[in-house]
Amino acid sequence: MRLAKKPFIPLLVAGALMTGGVASAKTFIHCSEASPQGFDTALYDGSETLDYGPNIYNGLVRFTFGTTDIAPDLAQSWDISDGGKTIVFHLRKGIKFHKTDWFTPTRDFNADDVIFSLMRQKEENNPYHNYAGPYLYFNAMGMPDLIKDIVKLDDYTVKLVLTKPDAAILPDLKMEFALILSKEYADQLLKAGTPELLNRKPVGTGPFQFVAYKKDAFVRMKANPDYYRGKQPIDNLVFAITPDASVRYQKLKKNECQTMPFPNLADLDAMKNDPNLKVMEWPGLNVGYLAYNTRRKPFDDVRVRKALNMAIDKKAIIKAVFHGEGTIAKNPMPPTVWGYNDEVKDDPYDPQAAKALLKEAGVSKLKMKLWAMPVQRPYNPNARRMAELIKADWAKISVRAEIVTYEWGEYLKRSRAVDRDGAVLLGWTSDNGDPDNFLGTLLDCDAVGSNNMAQWCYGPYEALIQKAKTLVGQRDKRAELYRQAQVIFKAQAPWATIAHSKVHVPMRKNVMGYHKDPLDRHDFEGVDLVE
Amino acid sequence: MIRVLIYRIGLLVPTFFGVTLIAFGFIRMLPGDPILALAGERGLNREFYLKLLHDYGLDLPLWKQYLVYLQNLLHGDLGVSIVTQKPVLSEFFSLFPATMELSLVAMTIAVAIGVPAGVIAAVNRRRALDYMIMTISLIGYSMPIFWWGLVLIIVSSGILDLTPVAGRISMLYFFPTPTGFMLIDSLLSGEPGAFKSALSHLILPSLVLGTIPLAVIARQTRSAMLEVLSEDYVRTARAKGLPVLRVIALHALRNALIPVVTTIGLQLGYMFAGALLTETIFSWPGIGKYMVDSVFRRDYPVIQGGLLLIASIIMIVNLVVDLLYGLINPKVRHRA
Numbered sequence: 100m101r102l103a104k105k106p107f108i109p110l111l112v113a114g115a116l117m118t119g120g121v122a123s124a125k126t127f128i129h130c131s132e133a134s135p136q137g138f139d140t141a142l143y144d145g146s147e148t149l150d151y152g153p154n155i156y157n158g159l160v161r162f163t164f165g166t167t168d169i170a171p172d173l174a175q176s177w178d179i180s181d182g183g184k185t186i187v188f189h190l191r192k193g194i195k196f197h198k199t200d201w202f203t204p205t206r207d208f209n210a211d212d213v214i215f216s217l218m219r220q221k222e223e224n225n226p227y228h229n230y231a232g233p234y235l236y237f238n239a240m241g242m243p244d245l246i247k248d249i250v251k252l253d254d255y256t257v258k259l260v261l262t263k264p265d266a267a268i269l270p271d272l273k274m275e276f277a278l279i280l281s282k283e284y285a286d287q288l289l290k291a292g293t294p295e296l297l298n299r300k301p302v303g304t305g306p307f308q309f310v311a312y313k314k315d316a317f318v319r320m321k322a323n324p325d326y327y328r329g330k331q332p333i334d335n336l337v338f339a340i341t342p343d344a345s346v347r348y349q350k351l352k353k354n355e356c357q358t359m360p361f362p363n364l365a366d367l368d369a370m371k372n373d374p375n376l377k378v379m380e381w382p383g384l385n386v387g388y389l390a391y392n393t394r395r396k397p398f399d400d401v402r403v404r405k406a407l408n409m410a411i412d413k414k415a416i417i418k419a420v421f422h423g424e425g426t427i428a429k430n431p432m433p434p435t436v437w438g439y440n441d442e443v444k445d446d447p448y449d450p451q452a453a454k455a456l457l458k459e460a461g462v463s464k465l466k467m468k469l470w471a472m473p474v475q476r477p478y479n480p481n482a483r484r485m486a487e488l489i490k491a492d493w494a495k496i497s498v499r500a501e502i503v504t505y506e507w508g509e510y511l512k513r514s515r516a517v518d519r520d521g522a523v524l525l526g527w528t529s530d531n532g533d534p535d536n537f538l539g540t541l542l543d544c545d546a547v548g549s550n551n552m553a554q555w556c557y558g559p560y561e562a563l564i565q566k567a568k569t570l571v572g573q574r575d576k577r578a579e580l581y582r583q584a585q586v587i588f589k590a591q592a593p594w595a596t597i598a599h600s601k602v603h604v605p606m607r608k609n610v611m612g613y614h615k616d617p618l619d620r621h622d623f624e625g626v627d628l629v630e
Numbered sequence: 631m632i633r634v635l636i637y638r639i640g641l642l643v644p645t646f647f648g649v650t651l652i653a654f655g656f657i658r659m660l661p662g663d664p665i666l667a668l669a670g671e672r673g674l675n676r677e678f679y680l681k682l683l684h685d686y687g688l689d690l691p692l693w694k695q696y697l698v699y700l701q702n703l704l705h706g707d708l709g710v711s712i713v714t715q716k717p718v719l720s721e722f723f724s725l726f727p728a729t730m731e732l733s734l735v736a737m738t739i740a741v742a743i744g745v746p747a748g749v750i751a752a753v754n755r756r757r758a759l760d761y762m763i764m765t766i767s768l769i770g771y772s773m774p775i776f777w778w779g780l781v782l783i784i785v786s787s788g789i790l791d792l793t794p795v796a797g798r799i800s801m802l803y804f805f806p807t808p809t810g811f812m813l814i815d816s817l818l819s820g821e822p823g824a825f826k827s828a829l830s831h832l833i834l835p836s837l838v839l840g841t842i843p844l845a846v847i848a849r850q851t852r853s854a855m856l857e858v859l860s861e862d863y864v865r866t867a868r869a870k871g872l873p874v875l876r877v878i879a880l881h882a883l884r885n886a887l888i889p890v891v892t893t894i895g896l897q898l899g900y901m902f903a904g905a906l907l908t909e910t911i912f913s914w915p916g917i918g919k920y921m922v923d924s925v926f927r928r929d930y931p932v933i934q935g936g937l938l939l940i941a942s943i944i945m946i947v948n949l950v951v952d953l954l955y956g957l958i959n960p961k962v963r964h965r966a
Contacts, residue, residue, distance in 0.1 A: 128801050133923075136713055144670055231715040232668075233682055239672040295715065314725060315915030317801060337801045341913045349783050349795045356801075508666030508928065511673065527671070549673050 126335040127628060129621060130347040130356035134315050134340050137231060138301035140275035141220055144236045146360075146619060149275045153622040154320060154336065155197075156278035156303035159188055159213065160269055164614040164625075167384070167436065167532025169269045173208060173279055173304070183264030183571025188213070190255040195325040196281045197308035201300050204283060208304055210251040215282035217249055226289055231298040236276040240530065264569045266577055270531035279304065306624040307336050315340055332612070332627035351376065351605060357628065358606040358613065360621060364422040364480060370605045381615040382435050383602045384529035386428050386537065387478035389469075389489065389595040390514075390552035391522045397462050398522070404592040406456035407522070408446040410496045411489055411595055420485045421598060428596035430585045432537035435617065436529065437574065438581035443589050445596075454496045468521025469493075469500040470514065474507050477600045477619070478526030485597070486524060514552050522595075523552050532617055534581045539564045542588065553593035560587045638952060642945055646938075650703065653937035654696050657930055663688060664712045664928040686712060688930075699934065708938070709931030711924075718935035722917060726939075727810025728798065729916030732908070733901040735832050736840035741894060744844040748851025748890075749883060752859060763848060770845035779838045779911035786834060793833050796913040800827045835912040839905055843897040850893045854886035861885075888955055895951030899944035 133147035140152040153161075161172040174188040194208035219227040220234040221243050228234075237243070245268070247260040261268065271277065284302045288294050301309045306328070307320035318338040322331040339356055341347045347359040348366050352373065362370060362378075370378050391398040391407070398404055413427045429445035432438075457465070471486035472479060479485060483502070490500040503521070505513060514523045527550075529536050540546060543564050544556035567580040588594075602619050612625040665674070665682045674682070683689045687698060702709060708718040751763040787795045794800065798812045805819035813832070816824035858864060859882055867877045906918030917936065924932035 126802060137715070144672060229685070232712075233678070233685075235668060235670075235674070236672070238674065238678050239669075298715070311804070313807075313915060314721065315909075315913070315919055316728075316798060319804060339797060339801050339913070340915070341796060342910055342919070343913070345780055346783060346796050346911060346913060349788055353787060353791075353795055355795055355797075506661040507926075508662030508669075511669075511671060512662075512666055515673065525671075530672075549675070 124334040125332070125628060126337060127333040127358075127623065127626060128337045128339050128356040129623070130341040130350050130359040131318075131338040131621070132340075132344075132347075132361055133342055135312070135318065137298040138309065138312075139231065139280070139298040140278055141216070141234050141237060142232050142298060143275075144239070150338075150621045151301070151318070152275040152278050153305065153616075153620055153624065154307045155301050155305045155309060156280070157194075157305055158273055158278045159190075160273050162273060162532065162617065165617070167270070167529075167617050169273065173213075177269075179572050183266070183268075183569065184261045186259045186261075186268065187252070188257050188259065190257065191327065192255055194304050194327050196284065196304055197302045197323055198325075199300070199302060199308060201296070202281070202284050202287065202302050204281060204302075206283060208279065208281075209254045210257045211254075211282045212279050213257050214249050214251060215285060216279045217246065217277060219285075220276065221246055227285060227294060227297065230294045234276065236274065236530075240271055240274070240276070242271070242276075264571050266568050266571045266573070267531065267533040267535045268571070270533040270536075274531050306331050310335075328624070331624065333623070336623050348605070351607065354607060357610050358604060358621070360604060360619075361477075362603055362605050364424050367422070367424060367603060367605075375608055376605055377608050377610075379604045379606065379613060379615060380424075380601050381617075382426065382433055383477055383600045383619065384433055384435060384532060384617050385478040385526060386431055386433060386599055387476075387485075387524070387526035387597045388428070388431065389522050389524050389597060391593060391595075392519050393553050393555045393593050394517060395520065397460065397465065400460050400462075401591055402456050402460040403462055403465075404595075405446060406453040406460065406462075406496065407493065407498065408592055408595040409449050409453035409456065410492050410498070411597075412448050412492050413597060414448070415492075416485055416488055417598060419488060420479070420481050421600060424603070425598045425600045428599050429589070431542060431588055431594060431596055432529075432534055432585075433599040436532060436534050436537065438534040438578035440582040440585040442582075443585050445589075446592070450492070450495045457496060457498075463497065465498045467498065467500055468503050470510070470521055470523040471502050471504045472507070472524055473504050473510060476526055476528075477602070478528065478598065479524060480600070482524050515549055517548050517554050519552075519554070525552055529618060534577070535564070535568060538581055538584055538588075539568065542593065555591070555593035557587070557591055557593075560584055560591070563587070635953065638949055642949070645945060646942070649938055649941040650700065650934070651696070653934045653941075654699060656937075657925070657928070657933045658692065660925075660928070662928050664930055667926070667928045668713065703938075708935035711932050712929050713924075713927050713932075718931050721920065721932070722936065722939055724810065725915055725917045725920055728812070728914060729902060729905055729909070729918060731811045731813065732832070732835055732839060732905060732914060732916060733898060736836040736838075736901060737843060737894065737898050739836055740840040740844035740847055740897070744847030745851050745883075745890065747844075747848040748853075749855055749878060751848065751852040752855030753878060755856060760852075764852070767845035767848045770841045771849075773841055775838060775841070775907040776911060778841060779834070779908060782834050782838060783911070794827075794831050796831075796911070798828065798831050798914065799824065800831075803827060835908050835914055838911070839901060839908040843894075843901065846897060847890060847893055851886065851890050854889045855882060858882045858886045891951055891954055895947050895954075899947045902940060902943050902947075 135148040135151055136143045136145060138151055140149055157173045159172060159174040160169050163170045173191050173194060175191045176189045178187045190210060196204040219225040220237040222228060245261055245265055247262045250258040252258055281302050285297055288296050306323055306326045308323045310319040310321050312318045317340060320336040322334050324330055341350060344361055344363045348362060350356045351359050370376050391404050393399055417425050417427060429443055430440060469486050469490060472482035486502045490502060493500050527541055541550050542555060544561050547554050547556050563580045563584040567577040570577050609629050611627045611629050614622055616622050665679055687695060710717055747763050751760045754760045783795055786793045803821055803824050805821055807815040809815055812828040816828040864877060864882055867881050905916055906922050909916045909919040921936045
């Protein structure tokens with residue numbers, strides 16, 4: 100069926116294949132960057148897949164639009180007790196799961212769905228434990244050890260029991276691995292011997308319901324008529340899979356799609372000057388950094404690390420690598436995360452002082468490896484170029500760097516080795532908007548040999564981070580501890596903090612209601628096309 | 631002829647097993663593994679990593695993994711994608727029609743333009759027309775496909791507004807696609823404008839994919855024609871006063887076609903396997919892009935299965951080309 104003559108103009112259609120009898124349809128097309136790996140978002144961690152999370156499902160909690168503030172979603176409220184080890188969630192009533200061609204729900208959302216959605220990831224004997232691959236994110240976030248149990252108190256009350264207090268548990272539950280699926284649907288599929296359809300024909304409670312998917316071509320969704328926050332202004336939502344950024348731009352210009360992610364930074368000026376387009380931008384929840392191996396000589400000496408940091412011209416990097424679309428990082432987390440310490444002073448760019456500091460540390464004619472990532476990431480769009488700039492900067496203080504790179508998986512594996520040689524360019528995009536997801540995940544002692552690429556374990560810093568983790572629901576106290584931790588980090592310099600990139604979403608001028616998502620998801624709840 | 635056919639089919643069996651070995655070994659020579667690729671930046675603890683290696687049979691000795699792979703293959707099982715958990719065969723079957731449709735249209739364009747261009751160049755040897763055609767074909771042959779595709783998009787879609795930018799059909803159409811061939815499915819759908827939309831989406835990618843084969847075919851046709859045109863029987867035919875067109879089309883071209891058909895066959899094989907860049911630029915959901923994504927993700931079953939299927943297609947195309955010789959040239963048929 101033809102849905103519209105021009106995508107931005109709502110029109111009459113003869114049939115109602117996608118909208119079940121509705122005679123007119125407003126179709127919104129998003130040119131997405133890649134095919135989803137599946138639709139059960141607990142199984143994956145790539146943004147091309149996680150983008151479907153907020154469109155198809157709901158979680159117990161969510162972010163208030165545009166912020167990292169936790170707000171109720173399927174849980175109306177919660178009570179924290181037992182020193183933060185127990186959280187009782189009071190669930191919303193009257194929430195409908197999607198009614199589709201392949202599933203007709205006979206009941207509303209309830210506690211069974213919450214228990215199913217989370218415990219299938221923990222319990223190895225659950226028939227959905229390994230039905231379509233491992234639950235990578237659940238494991239990466241340490242949930243198997245953290246979650247002790249989830250108990251149903253009644254149909255609309257569940258109790259989450261943790262093995263230890265974890266102040267980041269609510270933001271964790273906002274993540275895509277914790278989105279709520281229908282247990283009734285899962286049971287039905289199991290009975291039919293087709294559990295894999297849970298991942299291919301998703302059923303959720305979110306603003307859009309799945310219609311069809313064609314690999315490398317499109318994902319089609321339509322508005323959920325029973326959505327609890329109201330039916331969406333658009334009728335159909337299509338993700339047109341368009342891997343090349345230049346082609347996405349051309350499609351946007353021709354109105355073959357109305358929004359696109361990940362533009363080429365070099366195209367941004369032209370996009371901003373196009374009268375038919377606008378570019379929404381906001382600071383990304385990310386940091387790009389250079390991690391020394393603080394366990395190897397001479398990088399175990401803070402003076403050496405400081406000297407190398409002072410020799411890096413970050414302004415030049417922002418200009419050359421980020422096309423000016425980034426900000427200099429002075430802390431290991433971006434300013435948009437609460438607890439950020441703006442009082443911290445960055446190491447000045449001062450090659451002469453750097454040279455003197457190296458001399459004071461007794462280091463001369465230093466030769467070292469400089470690792471450049473083989474992939475593009477928002478926090479580092481061109482690691483090779485960045486490495487070349489840093490190499491040239493260091494040459495000015497008589498440090499000779501050899502740039503090395505490896506295949507991405509291998510790069511990450513070797514970077515994590517405790518005895519790794521040299522300094523590694525890498526970065527991080529927040530999972531949940533919580534400060535611990537930067538300061539703890541990337542820099543605490545537990546993360547040595549894994550995400551702590553500096554292999555840095557420093558007592559005074561560690562004490563602050565571990566204390567903050569236990570202060571469940573005490574944001575102000577935690578923020579103060581994190582501010583102190585950032586001061587220690589800066590003084591000890593396990594990294595050269597380089598940049599925070601911006602997120603850009605180019606779109607047609609007539610797109611209204613698009614929300615800036617701090618985690619860069621493309622959430623189309625409330626989005627509309629106007630004349 | 632039948633003996634030749636049996637001999638050729640017999641040769642396919644060891645070739646097939648050779649391909650399985652190469653496909654299996656090639657991907658394992660690359661650094662990294664599927665689990666590392668799955669884990670990404672967040673990483674996995676060592677215990678979970680080892681568990682996953684075990685779950686996917688990747689902790690077995692290589693020879694055992696190969697035997698398991700062969701055993702499954704003999705049962706018609708190409709395995710399941712580690713990333714999507716879907717059977718490799720069904721993924722390929724769902725994507726292959728798109729690649730085939732694009733390749734066939736591109737080859738039709740390449741043959742329809744390349745063969746006459748080669749003939750014209752040969753007939754006008756060392757004249758301006760010859761130089762012009764050969765220069766254009768050289769440019770076509772040397773063209774970086776990615777750049778060429780983007781130029782066509784910017785000019786034809788962006789500036790002139792003649793063609794859509796990318797995809798197989800406008801996203802505003804949605805109908806069942808039983809054959810997977812969008813031209814056929816759009817016709818079957820009965821949707822007004824659907825066929826036109828599908829056809830217009832095919833123009834740029836097929837031009838881009840057809841550019842190199844077109845250049846190769848034109849040059850091959852010219853060279854084969856020049857050889858045939860200097861043969862005695864052609865001179866005799868001309869001396870007898872037969873019309874030039876008849877001499878060229880009936881006597882010369884038919885004999886010149888043998889190497890051209892070989893070239894077409896080989897190019898078609900390469901197209902099936904090598905439409906990757908075109909598929910990526912034009913968001914064309916075919917097997918080329920799927921394969922490359924799988925290499926980056928170290929999705930062993932997909933790479934192994936894909937290489938095997940592509941190699942099988944190339945082998946079959948070559949076999950068909952060999953058989954076609956007999957139809958084109960009776961001498962070959964009689965020798966057989």
